[in-house]
Amino acid sequence: MSVRTFRASVFTLAIAALAALGLAQPAFAAGENYVALGDSYSSGVGAGSYTSESGSCMRSTNAYPYLWRNANAPASFNFVACSGATTASVASGQLGALKSSTTLVSLTAGGNDVGFADVMQTCVLQSEATCVSRVDTAVSQMQSTLPGRLDSLYAGISSRAPQAHVVVLGYPRFYKLSGSCIAGLTETERGAINNASDVLNGVLAKRAANAGFTYSSVVDEFTGHELCSGDPWLHSVSIPVSNSYHPRAIGQSNGYLPAFRSVA
Template identity: 50%
Template sequence: MRSVTVLVTTSLLSLVLATPARAASIDYVALGDSYSSGVGAPGQTGLCLRSDYSYAARWAARNSPATFQFLACSGATTDDVLGSQIPALKSGADLVSITIGGNDAGFAPTVVTCLTASDSACAAKVNQGKAYVANTLPGRLDATYAAIRAKAPGARVVVLSYPLIFDTASVLCEMSVAKRKSINDGARVLDEMIEQRAEAAGFVYSDVRDEFIGHGVCSTAPWLNGLTIVPPQNSYHPNSSGYVNGYLPALSGAA
């Protein structure tokens, strides 16, 4: 019995010691848009609004990789990733994370329409986004993923999803239940396409929607900001809790 205990203890100790050693040898690169740069959290800096409270910076702080390239930028589309982020990506990167596709699909104008117009106008705008996701986004994602693989052929690439933004059970909210359901359904369609194309590229897809269940905008414990006047870009992005309790575990579990 004592020998079994010693074996188990030794094995667990080996795992604990091996994890930091492995991370210390990793070159990690964070690509993507505002959901990767950390918009919505405190301490955003520069034109790309990068924050040390983003999931990428928190993962780097916890794991102390050999190098950390923080290339994610607020407002980025697939064209931006292709044009400015991937050229800067280290060819010897071991781990790459990315969120991309939301801006291509018209996230910001959709939210504005849903805030200011009728339920039907909101649904129509969301449907425009769904059509884009079905017909145009697949090719853009494929090109982006292929370029990442070509630039960093040995990297483990983790593609993270977007959360469903709204809680739909609460009565009081800044948007009607119908609008909240429309936006969430648009996010679902987008995430499903991202999953499909990421897996087709041979990448690891990590879905954050489970982590955010019960923590949408207008819930009792939201992990996303609602409409924010100052600073306005924080609207409908994860707060600190969303990055540390939602996105960070999703990356850590897939990395």
């Protein structure tokens, strides 16, 4: 082998190793035009350090879209995710950020369509039976009305950004069952809420696949870091109340960011 061939081989192996470690990503991301859409799980509610321009949308510099931008330096970055967003409000208020030149899109949406906040409030404040009934109502909505809403939103994204790689991210399971919590919700309530998260994630995955989008689960990343795990990456009932049941900064950096980065 000649010296030139040897050096070329070493260089090729080095680049492959860097890519495997994720260190070569910026070279490829430099051409990305990235738009971050979605609800509070994408805006970063609960992670602190909110940008002044975002107001009640509560976009955090600790949220996974911002962290990915910082690590990869894309050609453009438009962060429009907003606390409280539904599929309808993403469609009406956020899709204007998309362009034909958009190459990468991230999205979390669907939880607010089925009354996520009301479910958790009901379960915290009312009886076990009332909680389980409210969860069942949300699951019914996931299976009946939510698929059509997701299809409509996804079609709008495809229409405005036809060349984009679209990543739909799911939601974590909230609770470690038989965990360390000695107060709060019952195991029955926690199990019902976890099951609802699984159903929601299943709907998101199926509709994303039908749209030609990439679905990325965060369940594996958060396993061992649910509420009642002893090392939660989620807020429980908190002050301010808006933080409740949202990822902490570590949940964004160690949960959502790896799930997005693995498929972006």
